[in-house]
Amino acid sequence: MKITLLVVGKTEDKYLIEGIEKYLSRLKHYIGFTLLVIPEIKNTKNLTEAQQKTKEAELILKQVSNLDMVILMDEKGKKYTSVQFADYLNKQMIGSVQQMIFVIGGPYGFDESIYKRANGNISLSDMTFSHQMVRLFFVEQLYRAFSILKGEPYHHE
Secondary structure, three states, rough: OEEEEEEOOOOOOOHHHHHHHHHHHHHOOOEEEEEEEEEOOOOHHHHHHHHHHHHHHHHHHHHOOOOOEEEEEEEEEEOOOOHHHHHHHHHHOOOOOOOOEEEEOOOOEEEEHHHHHHHHHEEEOOOOOHHHHHHHHHHHHHHHHHHHHHOOOOOOO
């Protein structure tokens, strides 16, 4: 299985970039992983939130094939403990999923067309985080999940 994290807009803060890179280098020992950045929409001050989400949706959907399992990182999504998330990933690998694409949208969330295409939604917390910070939290949790599956000492319970 391969995993892609598809994000809208580049990560801006240096501390987030460094943290993401730390976990990306660790993840490569477990699974094929790609961080794919879609450019932010330009001239957004002339667009409504709905128009911005629609334009982002068009760009997201261009990166997704019919065979991909698409999971949205969404505040209304299903919540997992770290161990449950590891089990979820393991089931996808056993179930012969070839490509999982986790999507972090822009600041206003997702257009309805993205919800219709998605195979599921996951929430990292009941709290709301910036879409920039979620990137770091997600790659850390992905690394944690694979360390759990391998029985390595990173995760403590």
